[in-house]
Amino acid sequence: MRAGVTLGDGSTPAAAPPTRAQALDALRERLTQAGVASPEAEAEWLLLHALGIGRGAYWSEPSAPLRAEEEAALEAFAVRREGREPLQLILGEVPFHDASLTVEPGVFLPRPETEVLVEAVLAARLPERGSLLDWGTGTGAIAIALLKALPGWTAVAADRSGPALDLALRNAARNGVQDRIQALRADFSSPAPPRVPGTPFDVVVSNPPYVRRRDIPELMPEVRDHDPPEALDGGEDGLDALRHLAQGLAIWLAPGGFLALEIGAEQADSVLGLYRASIQDARVLPDRAGLPRIVIGTMRGQRS
CATH class of the missing domain: 3.40.50.150 (Vaccinia Virus protein VP39)
Known part of the structure; x- marks a missing residue:
């Protein structure tokens, strides 16, 4: 749905969820800004962990939208890594x-x-x-x-x-x-x-x-x-x-x-x-x- 559209009740429709690829790009940028040494590799690790999938599953459907629970999990992981908590501890x-x-x-x-x-x-x-x-x-x-x-x-x-x-x-x-x-x-x-x-x-x-x-x-x-x-x-x-x-x-x-x-x-x-x-x-x-x-x-x- 296009930006600026207003629903009949006067509310603005919720933004479409990001795709896997969009989420990966955004997370990579956030980790770069946080000073993480390997933002590209770590962004992928965190995204796959949040989605509970392997690399093959990601690359077969990079345009699949994130579900709400996946988006929430990824945000929690991102905040922890931005705070420089080690990737290993986040992944467990x-x-x-x-x-x-x-x-x-x-x-x-x-x-x-x-x-x-x-x-x-x-x-x-x-x-x-x-x-x-x-x-x-x-x-x-x-x-x-x-x-x-x-x-x-x-x-x-x-x-x-x-x-x-x-x-x-x-x-x-x-x-x-x-x-x-x-x-x-x-x-x-x-x-x-x-x-x-x-x-x-x-x-x-x-x-x-x-x-x-x-x-x-x-x-x-x-x-x-x-x-x-x-x-x-x-x-x-x-x-x-x-x-x-x-x-x-x-x-x-x-x-x-x-x-x-x-x-x-x-x-x-x-x-x-x-x-x-x-x-x-x-x-x-x-x-x-x-x-x-x-x-x-x-x-x-x-x-x-």
């Missing part, structure tokens, strides 16, 4: 390597750069059977992704957060590895390295807190305002957690075992120095953006 789940993970407020959100850590472990010459320890497991992302790719392996997923461990176990069940993972509430930053059942492990992995405390206020709102502070704060120089992990490595990692850690982009030399005494052949791998991000190496000594 995130793909990670070969896993699909539920995410919740208060638990550190897995991000694509950490998939490089998983790939580095899988590229190592690992035996068919073994055990791994994931310190600061959060959603369980790293441990679960590795267990899915290593059917003969078991894992201990350790975290000081009870809600994180609860979520990690639910994600393990979601991905069919619940029988091969054990959750442990422990804090690697304790004055003495905590004893972990099953030590020593064949692989130790961690994405520890590594942000310098003074840099936290400058992080993107999605990270600063939504990830748990204790999952970000690496102390004054960003290396506190990495020092604690280095101190406990001789207890947790078997001789000849494999280590993989995520680090800050400017920390490579410092971290290599921390681990040089215990790790041989230590080296740094780049993330998807080409930044130094993953430290890998082998525990000194001979594998039994």
